[in-house]
Amino acid sequence: MPTFSKSKAPRQTPQAAIDRLAAAIDALRAGRGVTIAERAEVTVYAAEALRPNTLKKLEKPALILSHARARTLKIRLYTPEIIALPIKKDMGVEDIRAIADPTTDLDRPMKGPFQALRTKLPKAYGAAVTLTKLAGLLPAAVVVKGGFGKGPKLSIGEITDYELEAAAGLSIVARARVPLEGAEKTELVAFRAADGAPENYAIVIGDPRDPVLTRMHSECFTGDLLGSLKCDCGPQLRGAITTIAKAGGGVVLYLAQEGRGIGLINKLRAYRLQDQGFDTIEANERLGFEADERVYAVAARMLSLLGFKKVRLLTNNPDKIAALDHAGIEVVERVPHAFPSNSHNAAYLRTKALKAGHLL
Numbered sequence: 495m496p497t498f499s500k501s502k503a504p505r506q507t508p509q510a511a512i513d514r515l516a517a518a519i520d521a522l523r524a525g526r527g528v529t530i531a532e533r534a535e536v537t538v539y540a541a542e543a544l545r546p547n548t549l550k551k552l553e554k555p556a557l558i559l560s561h562a563r564a565r566t567l568k569i570r571l572y573t574p575e576i577i578a579l580p581i582k583k584d585m586g587v588e589d590i591r592a593i594a595d596p597t598t599d600l601d602r603p604m605k606g607p608f609q610a611l612r613t614k615l616p617k618a619y620g621a622a623v624t625l626t627k628l629a630g631l632l633p634a635a636v637v638v639k640g641g642f643g644k645g646p647k648l649s650i651g652e653i654t655d656y657e658l659e660a661a662a663g664l665s666i667v668a669r670a671r672v673p674l675e676g677a678e679k680t681e682l683v684a685f686r687a688a689d690g691a692p693e694n695y696a697i698v699i700g701d702p703r704d705p706v707l708t709r710m711h712s713e714c715f716t717g718d719l720l721g722s723l724k725c726d727c728g729p730q731l732r733g734a735i736t737t738i739a740k741a742g743g744g745v746v747l748y749l750a751q752e753g754r755g756i757g758l759i760n761k762l763r764a765y766r767l768q769d770q771g772f773d774t775i776e777a778n779e780r781l782g783f784e785a786d787e788r789v790y791a792v793a794a795r796m797l798s799l800l801g802f803k804k805v806r807l808l809t810n811n812p813d814k815i816a817a818l819d820h821a822g823i824e825v826v827e828r829v830p831h832a833f834p835s836n837s838h839n840a841a842y843l844r845t846k847a848l849k850a851g852h853l854l
């Protein structure tokens with residue numbers, strides 16, 4: 495799980511910072527540059543969205559990768575957390591993308607050898623990778639020294655504190671009665687962050703009381719909506735709703751954390767790697783991510799906006815318990831939440847138990 499250090503510099507205008515971050519995410523996704531301003535300015539592009547014409551204009555660009563991605567490429571790790579590869583003049587955007595995107599690893603096995611910089615890297619380079627993750631892109635950034643153009647400009651703290659700030663700025667924007675199969679007395683409550691980031695929803699069932707029976711469900715387009723057999727999300731979601739209804743009341747938090755926080759496109763990339771034989775954790779790491787990138791500050795804030803302080807948590811994942819406790823919501827009990835496996839998800843569930851410490 496990533497940790498988010500609080501920046502020391504006090505910010506006067508969190509809303510303005512959040513707006514700048516939202517603009518930065520748009521810019522990166524569209525292949526435009528973002529300036530990170532600390533002592534010296536650094537201009538950042540997302541490796542997977544960089545355009546050929548932009549690359550031509552960059553002076554001494556470097557590709558920043560996470561250690562997880564660097565390890566996969568057999569790059570020596572001279573610098574903490576991230577590495578920087580000088581981008582040579584004869585490299586095009588396709589070459590850069592191929593280094594950042596492991597789904598091409600088996601098609602283009604001749605990558606490298608790569609020699610990372612040994613010199614101390616600016617903190618802004620690490621923030622650049624964090625920013626690409628927040629944008630739902632591969633965790634790989636092309637950076638150049640200096641600030642250019644009129645693009646969004648951010649400080650490092652604005653990037654590292656973003657998830658906590660966004661959670662603090664959450665509010666309830668709509669609520670309505672929506673009877674569900676197996677849980678007719680149900681209300682859907684919609685929460686929005688101040689920056690217009692994807693909405694999160696609470697499914698409030700029956701008459702919930704502290705300590706409230708709670709399921710924190712991470713969005714899964716493939717499992718929840720399409721009935722994918724690769725994971726256990728569909729049965730877990732519908733199972734939580736019926737379990738809570740039978741117990742008389744509780745809450746399902748439907749969290750915008752697709753793919754354990756890496757986004758749907760990156761999850762599909764992870765699935766492609768899984769088809770090549772890597773397990774769910776190895777696939778995330780080959781992409782350059784942590785095994786689990788979720789942060790539960792939003793979930794804790796949703797519970798407190800609904801008036802709950804203590805939960806009985808439906809989960810098999812000890813990280814969720816620790817994260818909620820850390821965010822100020824007391825977990826008084828863990829309620830197991832496992833469902834029968836099928837031939838497609840048995841290995842996935844086994845990996846979660848063996849490697850991610852999931853309880854059975």
Ligand SMILES: Nc1nc2c(ncn2[C@@H]2O[C@H](COP(=O)(O)OP(=O)(O)OP(=O)(O)O)[C@@H](O)[C@H]2O)c(=O)[nH]1
Nearest residue numbers: 711712713714725751752753754764774809810811
């Ligand atoms: N990156 C990645 N995400 C996946 C994969 N399979 C499922 N997911 C995502 O995992 C999340 C579901 O995890 P959860 O069921 O909430 O959590 P858990 O960690 O299994 O913990 P509990 O179910 O509470 O025990 C959803 O966001 C899915 O999209 C995968 O192979 N790779």
Ligand SMILES: [Zn+2]
Nearest residue numbers: 714717725727
């Ligand atoms: Zn799923």
